């Protein structure tokens with residue numbers, strides 16, 4: 001019988017949980033979901049960029065696209081070309097280079113203008129060459145938590161808008 005992906009994950013987590021504590025201890029615990037989560041994922045194992053990707057001020061759609069970008073999971077043309085789904089990998093926005101994450105969000109003349117404009121509006125002087133260093137910069141910056149949330153929301157919105165524009169070009173081709 002085929003089990004669903006979710007069910008398999010729940011069973012896997014249960015097994016992992018059992019390896020941490022025994023049933024006797026478990027019944028004596030004042031258990032909460034948060035305590036269970038911390039047991040399975042101690043704070044030091046959390047990725048450093050999760051606060052920026054899932055920031056409180058981020059629009060959920062923007063967070064998802066930013067997360068996929070960070071994981072290099074967006075279906076940019078280079079990816080699809082590599083597995084022979086499409087015949088060419090040229091950038092939909094400029095046609096001058098191969099469309100991969102780095103080009104699409106940072107090196108493409110279109111996204112470069114968007115980033116420049118955003119940075120000017122924010123008065124933000126930071127190098128913007130790739131998504132990970134940018135998120136790390138925000139996470140380590142010596143600014144208030146609120147300002148970090150604002151910067152993260154701007155990055156997420158910028159990435160989302162470039163991806164949306166790129167998809168609109170694809171649809172109207």
Ligand SMILES: [Zn+2]
Pocket residue numbers: 091092093094095096097103104107108109110
């Ligand atoms: Zn381009």
